Amino acid sequence: DAKTTQPNSMESNEEEPVHLPCNHSTISGTDYIHWYRQLPSQGPEYVIHGLTSNVNNRMASLAIAEDRKSSTLILHRATLRDAAVYYCILRETNMNYGGSQGNLIFGKGTKLSVKP
């Protein structure tokens, strides 16, 4: 499985932007970059995904480097509710039945704390 590297933890102030980095230097051309987050005592939830272009949705923005070896999840105005573990995950397009490629495989993630 392709690997990602994220900082163990980050801190943010409420109502300020947060930039969560992810390195994925071994990414292949058809791997999708997914972000999930897990709030305390809850299951993970989807945040955003992208392939090459930057992506925006109601929750966040995803900025993907031109060489695709890194990406950044941007929360435009952090709230206390955004305190969670954020996971950056690569999903390989080359999926075969019986193989694990393309499955959602979680790394260690970044624990985001938001201060009032």
Add this chain to the structure above:
Amino acid sequence: DTEVTQTPKHLVMGMTNKKSLKCEQHMGHRAMYWYKQKAKKPPELMFVYSYEKLSINESVPSRFSPECPNSSLLNLHLHALQPEDSALYLCASSQVYVDVTGELFFGEGSRLTVL
């Protein structure tokens, strides 16, 4: 309805007990997943079902036995577990299995304690 419902929320069992965890979704999804999450660790994939057939078993011990009786329901049967199997068991679903752009919807999990 975008919910994945897991029952029970908490389960305590002895090493000789047989119990089951249940997961239900009514989104018409044809892929369902079991993950295991130990405290302060990321979720680990255990099983994947696609169209009610087992597609992936990530070398999970046979004391965990999954079952997918229909497209909405996923069970995890537990027998002769060890204390180290104590964890949060998460169920998820997605529209289809092979779409890597698809979103997985997770339940809140069943917290299992093995005494």
